[in-house]
Amino acid sequence: MADRGASGSPDILVLGGGFAGLAAATALAASGARVLLLEARPYLGGRARSWVDPESGSVVDNGQHLFMGCYEETLRFLDRLGTRDRLGLQPRLELPFVEPGGGLSTFRLPRLPTPWDLAAGLLRFPGLSLAERIGLLRVARDTRRQARRPGGAPHRGAPGGDLDGTSVAQWLASLGQTAEANRRLWHPLAIAALNETPEKASAAMLVPVLHRAFARGAAGSRLGLARVGLSELYAEPAAHFLKARGSEVRLRAQVRRVVFERGRFAWALLADGARLAAGAAVAAVPAADLLEMLPPETAAGAPFAGLSRLEVSPIVSAYLWFGSPITDLPFAGLLGGTWQWMFNRRAFGGHAGGAHGVTLVTSAARELAERPVEFLVRKALDDLHAFFPESRRATLRHSLVIKEKRATLAHAPGTLALRPGPRTPCQGLYLAGDWTATGLPATIEGAVASGHACALLAREGRPPS
Ligand SMILES: Cc1cc2nc3c(=O)[nH]c(=O)nc-3n(C[C@H](O)[C@H](O)[C@H](O)COP(=O)(O)OP(=O)(O)OC[C@H]3O[C@@H](n4cnc5c(N)ncnc54)[C@H](O)[C@@H]3O)c2cc1C
Structure with missing residues (x-):
């Protein structure tokens, strides 16, 4: 039998305090549910969190x-928390790419109605021949076509789902994209969006990104960065939001283990032996953690059995602090660099600390993730010197390398069909x-x-208390 506590069981347990769990919990609390959020770690935020680096004092x-x-x-979600103003979005998309030596080519979306803005932006993209630029339009056209054809049942209506057997590289080749168009535009975008190489990533996952960014007006393609640390953007405000509405966060x-009685979620068993009962549970933990907490016979059945085939892909970041500025660009793709993107932390204000902070990022970084920190810092300096020659004069004061080995799913072809929706065959258990x-x-x-979808379902499916 589960503990009910002095004030009775919560209406809903939310397991995991990352973006998904906090979005679900706050949406539920906003609609009047009493939520108990359980987070294994001593902090909220999961794979998107911030802290103060003790050496630099920067967030x-x-x-x-x-x-x-x-x-x-x-x-x-940020509106619910009242923190949308902590996010800085560009007024209009500008995406700079830098070559070794400092040459700059910027992808811009001109002020024209959609879809002419994208067409004009592609036709004006510097560094490609006219034929190559006209060729870029084929990708825009096919994205629209694919997005109008939702995938079949296994792909749960995902736009472009029919492409899940095709890699990004194959899709781009089928649309006649040249090596230079791939190098300068498509590959950097695809790797950043999918955290996977174009050869290994499913085209079905690039289509919805391009479609959402460009099909619904220029506002969708704007890029943004948090002006504060991620924890201050959403994790801490979400905890306050929950507590203010009579819900609880337990770190x-x-x-x-999640325990079912008569086919329905009944209670959760914690590592310290506590048993917590609730009317329903939203499991918002990574797939591997979910498999561990399900009863083995449940984990062996649909839709969970395929989850062990989901693979992960790392992201490596290098934070560097200099005595003087490196560049005026707010961020840039580094064409051909060991590091794929540079973010100039000064340009986005807020949490750069005193010195001139630069962050370098590489996605799908399987090789870098195995390299020692000293090697990565040396490569970071090599790249900065190559792409921003002025930076040779700047003195490195401090560095920090962060390897997130399980940053996200690796979106290999065939992955789409393995990803389950929010509903499960176990009554009262929802997946985010x-x-x-x-x-x-x-x-x-x-x-x-996914958190919002679970909140809706859990509200509808809640048994009367
Ligand atoms: C370095 C990096 C860069 C990224 N860049 C971007 C980007 O630029 N743009 C973008 O949109 N996305 C980006 N992402 C992806 C983004 O961070 C994730 O998609 C998002 O944070 C996932 O949130 P989540 O809630 O699904 O999972 P998580 O954040 O993993 O949250 C799951 C939570 O569940 C907890 N948990 C696990 N097991 C248990 C258990 N048994 N009991 C209780 N709690 C448990 C975990 O501790 C964790 O807090 C990036 C990710 C990384 C790592």
Whole structure:
């Protein structure tokens, strides 16, 4: 029998305090439910969190996180918390790419109605021949076509789902993209969006990103960064939000097992032996953790049995602090660099600390993730010197390397069908997380959308108390 506590059971347990769990919990609390959120670690935020780096005194995230104007569910979540103004979004998309030596080519969206803005932006993209630029339009056209054809049942209606057997590289080749168009534009975008190489990533996951960014007006393609640390953007405000509405957040509360009685969620067993009963549970933990907490016979059945085949992909970030500025660019893709992106932390204000902070990021970083920190810092300096020659004069004061080895799903072809939706065959158990079937790659927006979807279902399915 589970503990009920002095004030009775909560209406709903939310397991996991990342973007997905906090979005679910706050949406439920906003509608009057009493939520108990259980987080295994001593802090909230999961794979998107911040802390103060003791040596520099700066607030650092566990890796640079980029937001987009089309992150509608995320913006709704931040509105709920009252922290949307802590996110800085560009007025209009500008995406600079730098070559070794400092040559700059910027992808811009001109002020024209959609879809002419994208067409004109592609036709004006510098560094490509006219034929190559006209060729870029084929990708825009096919994205629209694919997005109008939702995938079949296994793909749960994901736009472009029919492409899940095709890699990004194959899709781009089928649309006649040249090596230079791939090098300068498509590959950097695909790797950043999917955290996977174009050869290994499913085209079905690039289509919805391009479609959402460009099909619904220029506002969707704007890029944004948090002006504060990620924990201050959403994790701490979400905890306050919950407490203010009579809900509870418990840290260091690792769920060992979810227990069903008569086919319905009944209670959660914690690592310290506590048993917590509730009317329903939203599991918002990574897939591997979910498998551990399910009874083995449940984990062996649909839709859970395929989850062990989901693979993960790392992201490596290097934070560097200099005595003088490195560049005026707010951020840039580094074409051909060991590091793929540079973020100039000064340009986005807030949490850069005293010195001139630069963050370098590489996605799908399987090789870098195995390298020693000294090697990565040396490569970071090599890249900065090569791409921003002025930086040779700047003195490095401090560095910090963060390896997130399980940063996101690896979106290999065939992965879409393995990702389950929010409903499960177990009554009262709902699934959230960036890895669930959100129709998006594993991103903040997918995580938040999945949390919101679970909140809706859990509210509808709650038995009368
Ligand atoms: C370095 C890096 C850079 C990224 N960049 C971007 C970006 O630019 N843009 C973007 O959109 N996305 C980005 N992402 C992806 C984004 O961070 C994730 O999609 C998102 O944070 C996932 O949220 P989540 O709630 O689904 O999972 P998580 O954040 O993993 O949350 C799950 C939580 O469950 C907890 N938990 C696990 N097991 C248990 C248990 N047994 N009991 C209780 N709690 C448990 C975990 O401790 C964790 O807090 C990036 C990710 C990383 C790592």
